Amino acid sequence: MYISLCEQVAKVLKEYTGREDVLLVDGGEHADLASTVAFAMAKEKRMAPAQIAKEITDGISDRLSKELSVRTEPYCANVLKAAVKPGYGSLPNKSERVVLEHTSANPNGPLHVGHIRNTIIGDTLARCFRKAGYPLEVEYYVNDMGRQIAIVAWGIDRQHADVYGEGKGDHLIADVYIEANKHLTADPSLTEEIDALMQKVEAGDEEIISRFKGPVRRCLEGFKETLAELHAHHDRFVYESDFVRNGDTSKILGHIGHMPESVHEETLALDLSKYGFEKKYILRRSDGTSVYAARDIAFHIWKGHNFDRVIDVLGADHKLIGRQLQATMDLLGENGPEIVFFEFVSLPEGSMSTRRGTFISADELIEEAGRRAMEEVTARRPELDEDARRIIAKGVAAAAIRYDIVKTIPEKSTVFDWKEALDFEKQSGPYIQYAHARACSILEKAGDFPYCYEIEGDGEIALAKKIARFPKVIDQVVTELKPHLLAIYARELADIFGSFYHAEPVLKAQGSVRDRRLTLVEATRNTLKEALETLGIDALRAM
């Protein structure tokens, strides 16, 4: 409704003014929709913008009210009819195939609170793409042959570590990795042993390859548990080593070697200066092995051939190499990735590092959030049995974590704060869940009622207008790749519902007033549910 209304108003405005730049913007409090066209016309017509605006509105108001439902009531009625249906906000199916890569942390230790910013941005985007009707595949790119994993394999041997015993694999691997790095720092000559391992892996040495594979698999087992707790899902785990084994990497390096931009010294590199990069982009070491960047090119060529739109979620530390990759794909005439970058999460005492062991793991955060949520549920709903409370607490914990992370724009670096991460009030996931649970509670008590799509009063209209915007928000998230817009939208919808809830009695209203408010509550509940699920948050029916 809202989307088609925007399009229709824009069409009328374009036809009337004869201009293309009628850009419709949010009208704020004074209007539902606004156009800046009058300001643009002011200069050439040498008239005050306000006067031009008045002439335009006088000229088109007839058409708008005749041809479109710009009058509030019929518009709201149409909105509500759509919003009470399951799946509200879903957009028409598209044929454009999308591949989205997120998380892709190195398998050398557990996911920490920095990694899951990637996970949550990525998974929320993925849910929005599905909601927007795109066929989508979500991938995790597993670095199973880099230096880090060589260090893990080396450390396991040297420390006689048992990473297959009791405990979560990713944490056991981290212990080995941290210890191994201490040894390497103490005696830098040991790095030769790491280099030797990497050369053997690239050469296809089966024994060394299997020494790498085990810990990688063990670490991924741990990741998958953590990701499931966060409601994040990958359709496919793609292994970096596959692009060496299948020959794609050497094939592309061969091709690049013949390009005019290639630089042959001891290494093979690309000169990307025409894209504004000062540094050469090194792809093959002097010992003949490929670097990460080369395998990444092979991986992205594969993605570009199999999908129409390629999206990566990457940390700010990948900005340079990500842009070099984009430039290289352009040079090769391949379908390159769009990249969503997010800035770092640090701790009050400094930056996080798996190598140094200075991080808060996602598992710690999930556990602590679950404990706090259980306390809270037990205090509020002592009459519920433990299983019921536990289900609610798990949903609340994941909601608090996901929302706390997705609500902030990715460009802003943040400092992890337990207090904020575990906040269950206002501007939090649980707050939005609570609004949904309240709506459920009303509807459950109401029993059957006939839908009534009338609307009256500022409170009801404000709610209906907000509901109307949901599909547009989904569309905006996938075109602008900004999942935080959905987070903010859901919170604002919950805010407006909160005010409505306190101002307008529903169950106590009589006759058609009761029916229309119940219909509005149902539309709100359904919209909140769809929004929450698209955020990867459980739409709890009771809290």
Place this chain on the structure above:
RNA sequence: GGACCUGUGGCUUAGCCUGGAUAUAGCGUCGGGCUUCUAACCCGAAUGUCGGGGGUUCGAAUCCCCCCAGGUCCGCCA
């Protein structure tokens, strides 16, 4: 030294790409509201040189330039 991102009431934060009406919300503070649909809530108040300085414009938090502060990167690591 160079590149990118960020800087908005005491704290956290939206708006910036695409300039337009009194700059968004939360926390905290202060004052109200549970015999009434779940108070994880609601209503009201106070709190702002939109980091600083120039410029463009009828109009700048938003665009351009310079400076300051924080983060990230500049490896034959990933």
